[in-house]
Amino acid sequence: MDSSTVATPSSPSRPRSRWAEQSGFDELGRPLRDVTFCVVDLETTGASAAQGSKITEIGAVKVRGGEVLGEFQTLVNPHEEIPAFITVLTGITTAMVARAPSIEEALPSFLEFAQGCVLVAHNAPFDVGFLQHFAREQARPWPAFEVVDTARLARRVITRDDAPNCKLSSLARVFGATTTPDHRALHDARATVDVLHGLFGRLGGLGVQTLEELQEFSSRVTPAQRRKRHLAEGLPHAPGVYLFVDDADRVLYVGTSRDLRTRVRSYFTSSETRSRMGEMIGIAERVRAVECATTLEARVRELRLIAEHKPRYNRRSRFPERTHFVKLTQEPWPRLSLVTKVLDDDAVYLGPFGSRKAAERCVEVLHETFPLRQCTGRLPRSPSRSACVLAELGRCLAPCDGSASELEYAAVVARVERALVADAAAVVDHVTTRMETYAAQERYEEAGVHRDRLAAFVRGVSRSQRLRSLTGCTELVAALREQSGRWAVHVVRHGRLAAAGVIPAGHDAHAYVASLRAAAETVRPAPGPVPAASAEESEAVLTWLEQPGVRLVDVDGEWALPVAGAARHLWLTDVGARAREAASPFADRRGLAPEARPAR
Structure with a gap:
């Protein structure tokens, strides 16, 4: 497809959707069959326009009543090199956009095409956010578009039995889209049209027939939910953790909030829309509350309670023990090994990883970079075996047949350890x-494999270094002034929250901190990046500590990251993933963050 703007009328090759054959739109409001939708998709150089990412392609399809009225497509010259990660993802190269119009030319053409339509996008905040950003840069008024987000709608309609997630590729399969999403803007927009019509078909069976009903659908509440509003009575307006329990006192769901009463009441009002929560509320008989001094304490207690009770309606954090580590073994001829536990054996551990697949990718990228042996089992100090095929390929120093001396092999091991602990640049x-190289040869599939391996490695090493920096501190005391003007104080020992409190008005701050430390939980050191708490708890503590305004009261140990640590390479994974949804291995895989673009 060339770089010129294309706007075409409907083509007879594009079949009319089955949704268009539905009838009975007699409700007040604008019937969906009479609304003109402009389904848009963008390809970009990164995940955030505010951080300098640019648009490289715009694709859009205009539809009404299930019929395609026209299409729009243009490549966009970002006037900068397109990162290799993006070329692998989209197939769009810097050469392809060299003669394409700039965004200053492309945006007015798109806005003219979309005039008078309701905008539709899969994860609309991403696409619409980019368009609005460049409209502001051009001092161009943004039309008062109404917006429909197919990702948001899908989360209300699609169940786990339908699809494992709400990515565009998964939904396209569910609804039998005639176009397969492939990270080209027009193709993805066409697939989104079919997804939109498929969602309309399902929503029609739920009584959604007008645009107004479509926009309000996420605000529907069942009578069963309303009848249980009394469960929120008596809860405090304070931060803490709430637990929904059934008639057998089994914990169904654990959540946290800055205001317990307000949050629990929301489950019985229009702001609670998740279908599984409606089911949970139908079973719940009581709500228990644990009031906490600070929001961080509430978050940590939530994680601990979820891990303890493993509530059926919590999707994340239920199994913190299901983690994997990459281990650089301590033996005469060290090797990389995947393990689920950290031992006190002086070995170097990398992790934790939330999935074995991510850990395996990390091992693969290390083996590709360093010629460590890949055979399993221990080798004696003077082995006498035959070399494997990896030695013939130059991917292993082959200590098994004496090809490498202990000194040569130790030098490679030292480089591996440096990559894991201090500097990932190699x-x-x-x-x-x-x-x-693969991308230049248009071997995108192979390049994509390396992209995924590198992303897993950089994320894993960065996380491990951050956690190790905190868990290595015997004690860290920090404070943050809250909006109320009072100081929230936390005592952290070996990465585990040991105490939390808020200094009362008029109280001596030093005396309060001293008493808080004296009453804090005793935490014993242990080996590994997360010895005293779950990784998710330590990450929550780190997030709190790293926010602006936090003051360190005392640090027993050294809380610092390597100057050349992996954190400086995280931008590569942001570009490659086009989103931050996998930044934490413990994130809800089904969730679609509003500021991020889902993978397809």
């Missing part, structure tokens, strides 16, 4: 070069 540079 791995990043090696894999990036390979990836760019």
Whole structure:
């Protein structure tokens, strides 16, 4: 497809959707069959326009009543090199956009095409946010578009039995889309049209027939939900944790809030829309509350209670013990090994990883960069075996047949340890070069494999270094002034929250902190990046500590990251993933954050 703007009338090759054949739109409001929708999709150089990412392609389809009225497509010249990650993802190269119009030319053409329509996008905040950003840059008035988000609608309609998630690719399969999403803007917009019509078909069976009903659908509340509003009575207006329990006192769901009473009441009002929550409320008989001194304490207690009770309606954090580590073993000829537990054996551990697949990708990228042995089992100090095929390929120093001396092998092990603990540049540079070579040869599938391996490695090493920096501190005391003007104080020991409190008005701050430390939980040190708490708890503590305004009261230990640590390479994973949804291995895989673009 060339770089010129294309706007075409409907084509007879595009079949009329079955949704268009439905009848009975007699409700007040604008019937969906009479609304003109402009389904838009963008390809970009990154995940955030505010951080400098640019648009590289715009694709849009105009539909009404199930009939395609026209299509719009244009490549966009970002006037900068397109990162190799994006070329792998989309197939759009810098050469392809060299003669394409700039966004200053493309945006007015798109806005003219979409005039008078309701905008539709899959994860609309991403696409619409980019368009609005560049409209502001051009001092161009943004039309008062109404917006429909197919990702948001799908989360209200699609069940786990239908699809494992609400990605565009998954929904396209569910609804039998005639176009397969492939990260090209017009193709993805066409697939979104079919998804939109498929969602309309399901929503029609739920009584949604007008645009107004469509916009309000997420605000529907069942009578069963309303009848249980009394469960919120008596709860405090304070931060803490709430637990929904059934008639057998089994914990169904655990949540946290800055205001317990207000949050629990929302489950019985229009602001609670998740179908599984409606089912949970139908079973719940009581709500228990645990009032907490600070929001961080509430978050940590929530994680601990979820891990303890494993409530059936909590989707995340239920199994913190299901983690994986990459271990650089301590033996005469060290190797990389996948383990689920950290031992006190002086070995170097990388992790935790939320999935074995992510850990395996990390091992693969290390083996590709460093010629460590890949055979399992221990080797004696003077082995006498035959070399494997990896030695013939130059991917292993082959200590098994005496090809490498202990000194030579130890030098490679030291480089691996440095990559895991201090400086990941050797791995990043090696894999990036390979990836760019594959991309230049248009071997995008192989480049994509290397992209995924590198992303897993950078995220894993960065997380491990951040956690190790905190868990290595015997004690850390920090304070933050809250909006009320009072100081929230936390005592953290080996990465575990040991005490939390708020200094009362007029109270001596030093005396309060001293008493809080004296009453804090005793935490014993243990090996590994997360010895005293779950990784998610330590990450929650880190997030609180790293926010602006936090003051360190006392630190027993050294809380610092390596100067050349993996954190400086995280931008590569942001570009490659087009989103931050996998930044934490413990995130809800089905969730679609409003500021991020889902993978397809």
